[in-house]
Amino acid sequence: MTHSTVNVAASSASYDIHIGEGLLSRAGDMLKGVLPSKKICVVTDEQVAKHYLFDFMHALEFAGFTPYPPVILAAGEETKSFQQLQHIIEKALGYKLDRKSALVALGGGVIGDITGFAASIILRGIHFVQVPTTLLAQVDSSVGGKTAINSPQGKNLVGTFYQPKTVLIDTGTLRTLPERELKSGYAEILKYALIDSPEFFQWLEQNGQKLLAGDPAALTYAIEYSCKAKAAIVKADEKEQKDIRALLNLGHTFGHAFEAIGGYDGRLLHGEAVGIGLKLAFDFSREVGLCPAADCDALGKHLDKTGLMQTPPFKVTANDVLARMKGDKKAKDGKMTFILARGIGKSFVANDVDEAKVTEFLRSRFGG
Ligand SMILES: NC(=O)c1ccc[n+]([C@@H]2O[C@H](COP(=O)([O-])OP(=O)(O)OC[C@H]3O[C@@H](n4cnc5c(N)ncnc54)[C@H](O)[C@@H]3O)[C@@H](O)[C@H]2O)c1
Numbered sequence: 027m028t029h030s031t032v033n034v035a036a037s038s039a040s041y042d043i044h045i046g047e048g049l050l051s052r053a054g055d056m057l058k059g060v061l062p063s064k065k066i067c068v069v070t071d072e073q074v075a076k077h078y079l080f081d082f083m084h085a086l087e088f089a090g091f092t093p094y095p096p097v098i099l100a101a102g103e104e105t106k107s108f109q110q111l112q113h114i115i116e117k118a119l120g121y122k123l124d125r126k127s128a129l130v131a132l133g134g135g136v137i138g139d140i141t142g143f144a145a146s147i148i149l150r151g152i153h154f155v156q157v158p159t160t161l162l163a164q165v166d167s168s169v170g171g172k173t174a175i176n177s178p179q180g181k182n183l184v185g186t187f188y189q190p191k192t193v194l195i196d197t198g199t200l201r202t203l204p205e206r207e208l209k210s211g212y213a214e215i216l217k218y219a220l221i222d223s224p225e226f227f228q229w230l231e232q233n234g235q236k237l238l239a240g241d242p243a244a245l246t247y248a249i250e251y252s253c254k255a256k257a258a259i260v261k262a263d264e265k266e267q268k269d270i271r272a273l274l275n276l277g278h279t280f281g282h283a284f285e286a287i288g289g290y291d292g293r294l295l296h297g298e299a300v301g302i303g304l305k306l307a308f309d310f311s312r313e314v315g316l317c318p319a320a321d322c323d324a325l326g327k328h329l330d331k332t333g334l335m336q337t338p339p340f341k342v343t344a345n346d347v348l349a350r351m352k353g354d355k356k357a358k359d360g361k362m363t364f365i366l367a368r369g370i371g372k373s374f375v376a377n378d379v380d381e382a383k384v385t386e387f388l389r390s391r392f393g394g
Pocket of ligand 1: 071106133137160171172202
């Protein structure tokens with residue numbers, strides 16, 4: 027079985043992302059060369075456990091690992107909480123994991139984010155492996171080492187930068203992923219095109235619908251492209267200090283506000299919020315004279331064609347959105363930071379966006 031590899035050369039660590047069909051069944055062998063100890067603990071969610079946990083544990087045991095009983099959490103964004111973090115930590119300490127042991131995140135971005143955070147603080151850092159099973163996690167959250175939980179004040183406000191030892195992407199897991207989750211991941215793929223690649227946008231115009239229909243070749247190409255794009259950004263600016271990694275927040279300032287307003291209750295998925303945010307970032311860029319109307323229209327048509335959500339499925343007001351955006355960690359010293367665009371593939375970090383203009387724009391969209 028062949029698979030491809032993308033290297034992430036972050037300043038704190040270098041590691042490989044392996045991408046291919048059927049990697050779950052080879053996970054034990056692949057991890058043997060990467061982890062220094064056979065003591066590992068898998069963290070997953072109930073949904074993923076139903077599909078993949080048994081075979082995954084078997085693959086680990088077959089390769090000589092001695093995995094502890096897995097930690098199985100509820101599926102969904104609400105799991106990224108202090109309470110569940112404590113639960114993972116207490117399990118790990120109860121198992122007497124040591125600094126050579128590893129936590130393995132088997133699941134989507136929720137499991138990856140909280141497991142990575144736990145690994146980064148247990149005994150001041152134990153090893154960590156990402157085995158992402160959603161499209162969103164395979165193209166974005168499993169790569170680059172951002173870990174987090176949510177707090178009542180907002181999303182991802184508590185976390186660390188902590189790189190995994192490796193990332194194993196089994197593209198076959200996407201076959202069981204619901205269509206809505208696939209579309210949610212697609213928004214993050216589209217984000218890479220909108221940041222700096224009109225060519226990739228053209229590819230998505232040609233292949234986006236095929237990809238969303240589950241075409242394995244299209245999915246694999248887009249996953250590889252996205253991992254390479256993210257790896258390059260992380261290499262240049264691992265800790266978001268140079269206005270490079272921040273580009274990955276395109277669509278997120280608006281998106282995170284909608285997610286927070288929705289209360290993370292499943293009505294609006296992270297990627298859905300990002301999709302809405304991408305369109306708003308482009309529309310706002312047009313409103314302030316940065317982005318040509320033709321590019322905004324092309325993006326709108328692409329969202330129509332691929333069936334991505336374009337407005338939140340609940341009522342929001344401009345004041346709600348503004349209040350949430352100010353609480354987001356992308357707001358500094360009262361100024362608002364947005365990723366804006368001069369066109370498709372021409373995004374940039376704008377650190378000093380005029381709040382009055384944002385307010386006017388949001389009022390025109392959402393009222394009050
Ligand atoms: N760390 C980062 O850099 C980064 C980047 C982007 C997003 N994120 C975070 O990622 C999270 C969203 O991740 P997500 O979209 O993967 O959500 P998720 O982890 O909640 O997974 C979505 C749903 O799909 C189910 N699922 C997972 N794999 C499956 C499979 N193969 N078959 C069937 N069902 C499956 C899960 O049980 C869950 O119900 C958000 O919390 C977001 O903040 C982090």
